[in-house]
Amino acid sequence: MGKVCTKFRRILHIDTIWRRRCREEFGVCENLQDLETVGTSYREVYAKLLHPHRHILGLWQLDTKGLKTLLYVAVDGLGITGWTYVPCLNTHVDGPMQFKPAFRIRLTETKSAVVECMEGRHRRPHCRHLRIRKDRLTSQCKKTDHLKDSPTRLREEFGTALFLDDTLRYHCRTYRRLYLPFHGKCARLKQITGITFHILQIHLTRRIETRGGEIFGDVDELSRVVREMGEQVLREQQQQQEDGTEDSEGHGGEMCFYGVETGTLDGSVWHSPGVVILFDENHLGFIDPEFKSFFLFGRVQNTFQNVEAASPQAFPEMIKNIHPDHVYHP
Known part of the structure; x- marks a missing residue:
């Protein structure tokens, strides 16, 4: 539409239009202060971050033999965060699930979207690669300090059950999409x-x-x-x-x-x-x-x-x- 005429182009640069789209389609709350801090607009957030990564939102299950964990990807402020969920151990049955951030997608100062890995021993954000094919999500990170996580820290974070799985590696994981069920008889x-x-x-x-x-x-x-x-x-x-x-x-x-x-x-x-x-x-x-x-x-x-x-x-x-x-x- 922006290529049709000058008037349409001006209309499509009205940020309130994109603010509404971000709110209605992705649940983004009003956060003008963060926009000013990043130096971006709702149009850029929608066009360069939310819309291109819309297929990654939702619930995923680790597709591997042995331990199964969940990955929940959701809009988080002006970014997208992937959270690793596991059951809480040694708690009451009503206890909430335990979770921690796995990666975050955000806009840089150059207005391009980057995927930052938030796992590993030092917890310093670094580059991560995501790829989607139909119902599969592949997450790959080449930083080697992921493989040096100590057994003690793993037990402290997720409990001994997670430590039993020798396939726990952050550098490459594949997930399957999960849906909530429909109800029947x-x-x-x-x-x-x-x-x-x-x-x-x-x-x-x-x-x-x-x-x-x-x-x-x-x-x-x-x-x-x-x-x-x-x-x-x-x-x-x-x-x-x-x-x-x-x-x-x-x-x-x-x-x-x-x-x-x-x-x-x-x-x-x-x-x-x-x-x-x-x-x-x-x-x-x-x-x-x-x-x-x-x-x-x-x-x-x-x-x-x-x-x-x-x-x-x-x-x-x-x-x-x-x-x-x-x-x-x-």
Whole structure:
């Protein structure tokens, strides 16, 4: 438009237009003081920083065997910051996730965008290279002091679980994009960080009568109920495949459901049927009668932007690409 005529060119240099675009598209807050400090304009921030790097915003998962960590990339003031997220160790289930900056994209005095690595032993910003191909993000840094991080500092920052992964290197990492799931009749809880991989599939249409809580005092009786419900679910699934029908909707009221935990570690897969207990909107538990174990889950309270799937098909396709198909069909 700026090449059409002089008037259009003047209009496109009105900074309030670009300030609105930065705010509505990327959530940039008013910060005129920072603009004056950097000596730039909202037009330059939009055209040279935000718009060219819009595809990097969102949530990413480290694509490697072993430990899985998250990378959250978001607009941060007049820049873009990538944050490494890991679960907090030795804290209450409601504790927030632990995070630290991995890199930052900012405008220089010459009005060009640069990627600064913020990891390493000395924490001095230095150059980092980012590359996106479809759903993959590659981060590469050639600074060698990343490989000299002491085991003590790593344990202090992220805990001993992270230290177990010998693939922890900052100089080159590849991530897969993650989307928040769409909701359906069968809820799935998926572990996306850590060394092992777990899925808890909750059959929302399969309520379990608790008999006032008495059933939880008899493990044998609880195992029998879970086993019978599992056989019933299997029969109905086979019938639905033959008839081409779907599950009927549940009728609410009860807080316990039939569920199946699927886990993988080093290529091995196991399935454990059990009971899912919904305590409130932020907490649920899983009882595994076979191993006589109980797991408590808390909802992550962190807020992530730009993590919605582009379509209802995008989320299942993403999950299919990340993990083997056989994990999702117990």
